Amino acid sequence: MVRKVLIAPSILSANFAHLSREVRAVELAGADVLHLDVMDGHFVPNITFGPAVVAALRPQSRLVFDVHLMIEEPDRYLEDFARAGADWISVHAEACRHLHRTITRIKDLGKKAGVALNPATPLSAVEWILPDLDFVLIMSVNPGFGGQKFIPQITEKIRRLSRMIAEAGVPVKIQVDGGIAPETAGKVVAAGAEILVAGSAVFDRGDYASAIQDLRRAAETQQES
Numbered sequence: 766m767v768r769k770v771l772i773a774p775s776i777l778s779a780n781f782a783h784l785s786r787e788v789r790a791v792e793l794a795g796a797d798v799l800h801l802d803v804m805d806g807h808f809v810p811n812i813t814f815g816p817a818v819v820a821a822l823r824p825q826s827r828l829v830f831d832v833h834l835m836i837e838e839p840d841r842y843l844e845d846f847a848r849a850g851a852d853w854i855s856v857h858a859e860a861c862r863h864l865h866r867t868i869t870r871i872k873d874l875g876k877k878a879g880v881a882l883n884p885a886t887p888l889s890a891v892e893w894i895l896p897d898l899d900f901v902l903i904m905s906v907n908p909g910f911g912g913q914k915f916i917p918q919i920t921e922k923i924r925r926l927s928r929m930i931a932e933a934g935v936p937v938k939i940q941v942d943g944g945i946a947p948e949t950a951g952k953v954v955a956a957g958a959e960i961l962v963a964g965s966a967v968f969d970r971g972d973y974a975s976a977i978q979d980l981r982r983a984a985e986t987q988q989e990s
């Protein structure tokens with residue numbers, strides 16, 4: 766069976782001087798979801814933007830806004846990002862002391878909740894909260910920067926998570942983030958990923974529509990083989 770794979774361009778690699786134009790361009794180019802990387806300079810070495818930028822972009826697009834919080838103590842900002850227009854919010858397991866409480870808060874705000882796992886974090890971090898999650902974000906690079914190389918053993922991690930989800934019998938989706946390009950998209954989809962985040966593979970190409978099409982084609986080809 767061919768599952769529908771969602772392509773989520775990450776604006777981390779967009780031109781920040783023309784963000785609204787970039788967002789509208791990827792929407793027109795066929796993106797399914799817009800991935801927004803929030804970094805605080807503590808959880809990750811880089812700093813990006815906060816809820817004000819999400820709120821400013823919200824009226825510019827009808828895409829699902831997927832806010833990936835790479836920040837310490839994300840609980841402090843959940844309400845702000847919900848109010849700014851996030852549809853999905855993911856927090857890092859490594860940044861949350863009471864992960865289940867944080868997830869419950871995201872859902873109480875009416876948003877879809879995801880947990881992100883760094884490459885070195887075991888799947889057991891989400892095992893006992895799976896029934897309360899909408900998605901798990903598997904990092905296939907160390908978070909902080911775009912344009913890094915996909916870590917190959919993450920494909921097996923996705924396969925195992927996929928098995929864990931099937932055994933639990935819950936409708937949790939797997940999102941993959943980092944180093945996704947046509948060469949890696951097929952492998953992660955075959956392993957069970959359904960949401961592909963891609964920064965440089967979309968924004969470093971002049972033609973966003975072809976970039977998204979290439980990712981989609983790679984994802985679908987691999988599924989059929």
Ligand code: DX5
Pocket residue numbers: 775776777778800802833906907908909910911912913942943944945962963964965966
């Ligand atoms: C990395 C971010 C990613 C980043 C991916 O910390 O979470 O979303 O934009 O960039 P690429 O697709 O270039 O690896």
Ligand code: ZN
Pocket residue numbers: 775800801802833942962
């Ligand atoms: Zn991300």
